[in-house]
Amino acid sequence: MYLSSVHSFIQHHNYPSFQPKAIFFDMDGVLYDSMKFHASAWVSAMSDIKIPFTQHEAYMNEGRTGQSTIDGAFQLHLGRNASDEEKNKIYKLKTRYFEQMGQTQKMPFAHELLTKVQSQHLTIFVVTGSGQITLIDNLESSFPGFFHKERLVTAFDVTQGKPHPEPYLQALKKSGLQPWEVMVIENAPLGVESAVAAGLFTIAVNTGPLDPQVLKDSGAHLVFNGGIKELYENWDSINSIKL
Ligand code: CA
Numbered sequence: 001m002y003l004s005s006v007h008s009f010i011q012h013h014n015y016p017s018f019q020p021k022a023i024f025f026d027m028d029g030v031l032y033d034s035m036k037f038h039a040s041a042w043v044s045a046m047s048d049i050k051i052p053f054t055q056h057e058a059y060m061n062e063g064r065t066g067q068s069t070i071d072g073a074f075q076l077h078l079g080r081n082a083s084d085e086e087k088n089k090i091y092k093l094k095t096r097y098f099e100q101m102g103q104t105q106k107m108p109f110a111h112e113l114l115t116k117v118q119s120q121h122l123t124i125f126v127v128t129g130s131g132q133i134t135l136i137d138n139l140e141s142s143f144p145g146f147f148h149k150e151r152l153v154t155a156f157d158v159t160q161g162k163p164h165p166e167p168y169l170q171a172l173k174k175s176g177l178q179p180w181e182v183m184v185i186e187n188a189p190l191g192v193e194s195a196v197a198a199g200l201f202t203i204a205v206n207t208g209p210l211d212p213q214v215l216k217d218s219g220a221h222l223v224f225n226g227g228i229k230e231l232y233e234n235w236d237s238i239n240s241i242k243l
């Protein structure tokens with residue numbers, strides 16, 4: 001099943017081979033079990049400025065930059081983009097609500113998966129729409145020894161966030177690798193769209209409340225509905241595929 005997915009992927013792109021040397025990890029919803037906090041924080045912040053915004057919308061918008069999420073909600077309800085002042089205000093509110101929710105937990109089996117990936121000499125990148133200033137420090141304290149600021153793409157590195165392919169294309173450029181030398185691990189529909197549009201083999205893990213079909217429909221080459229645990233348990237079979 002994995003082999004046939006890889007086959008159709010390389011055929012579709014007319015790539016000469018499939019030889020993964022790096023894994024591009026999304027962060028929220030993959031490394032951290034943080035999406036429920038982000039979703040609640042968005043709902044509260046939008047509610048403060050009288051914009052209706054549901055948990056489901058938060059999950060469907062996951063991966064966008066904060067600015068883009070705010071513009072999307074403004075377009076839907078007010079027919080215009082938010083001003084910079086409005087964006088700053090709402091993003092500050094959202095960040096404050098998020099921080100009040102306490103320490104985000106690591107995703108179960110994320111540490112085990114990173115350990116395995118590192119032991120297989122695959123380079124680890126993080127590609128996130130997040131704009132937290134302390135992101136690399138947080139990653140280092142949660143998962144010591146896996147991450148490096150040179151192998152990180154955040155909201156500060158891109159002009160267009162997910163679902164645009166720019167974040168994953170930036171990571172590819174930083175890696176110096178070819179698109180057939182990378183696998184992506186994503187949990188959100190827009191993140192999957194971004195990675196697929198960048199021409200990369202994309203594994204979706206469903207770690208939230210969405211129907212897994214949404215991830216398939218976004219173009220994911222493999223979908224694991226059992227979260228990172230199921231991916232971890234199947235990792236060696238996936239990583240053994242070299243074409
Ligand atoms: Ca995510």
